[in-house]
Amino acid sequence: MEILKHNCIGINDIMYDIDQNNPDEKPYIKVFYTSADDIIIAGMVADRGVYWLSVTDAKDENTIREIFDHVSGTGPRKYTNIQAAIANTYYTDEQLKLFHFSLPATADDIFAYYRKIKDSLGSAGEFGRFAEIQKLNCLIPKKPNYWPNQKFRCIHAHYAENNDVIIVGFADNNYIFWLSVTKMDDYETNHLIVEYLSMIEPAEFGSGSAALDKTQYTYEQFRWLYYTTITSAEDITELYQQAKSKSGGTREDQNKIISKLQKYMSALSKYGNPVENYHKNYDIFRDIWSLKYLRCSDNPKIRELFHQLELLSSGIYNTYMTECR
Secondary structure, three states: OHHHHHOOOOOOOOOEEOOOOOHHHOOEEEEEEOOOOEEEEEEEEOOOEEEEEEEEEOOOHHHHHHHHHHHHOOOOOEEEEHHHHHOOOOOOHHHHOOOEEEOOOOHHHHHHHHHHHHHHHHOOHHHHHHHHHHOOOOOOOOOOOOOOOHHHOEEEEEEOOOOEEEEEEEOOOOOEEEEEEEEOOOHHHHHHHHHHHHHOOOOOOEOHHHHHOOOOOOHHHHOOOEEEEEOOHHHHHHHHHHHHHHOOOOHHHHHHHHHHHHHHHHHHOOOOOHHHHHHHOHHHHHHHHHOHHHHHOOOHHHHHHHHHHHHHHHHHHHHHHHHHO
């Protein structure tokens, strides 16, 4: 078949049998988008095995469609390591880790994602209306050690003093692609920010602490703010109000919360073996983690008590982990 000439797996590459009964070795297609406008289609097995790898110019849509149809219709029985296959091209395995990628269900998904990347990078088309909004991003770009997996991407709203909301676009646990400080009631600006973050394919990443250096907030302040995951600008105020409503209504409700927190403080303040201390109080830790909405209570005593509990819990956990190591 003519299409087979596009497969970069060489005759000298070591091949391994696919375990047809192992669900972790179920074949799938992963597509990488290079900075040189090449489309790398990989027929994958697990995380680093390939039964197909080809490099095609993004403008050659017909060939890309033919390759996708062939690879998706193939029932592979053997695979090689992706490092071996990519070495047969003019790209390296290290470069591959830093390319945009997607898991398309159709060839049309490849082209749609490619256009989205190009529009995001150039602020073209509909992205042009976000030109002013982009100036609010405090991100300090830093070359990542890998390309963050888009399935971990999310947007958080962190609530600070003076009606400030810090909107953060998280690429994953290690990298962010956006950090801005706006007013919680500036609906128009926040709407554009959330819409923009929901549309783009991030191309630059950095650390939250570096971005915060461009704001009035320190990382230490930031890490203790109440936050929630948002999907719309409406969430910013609505979810905040929901959290505040749970953090103490009547004076009686607030007194109950204070009493509960004081009991937890007393229990956690009893020192002993770090491992035993952690396991003995695990249910308390779980409850504390579920009460993070108390960070935004209107009652300063509740806020301060809860903050002290979080510090105490964090110290116990760190001591426990040190002991375990």
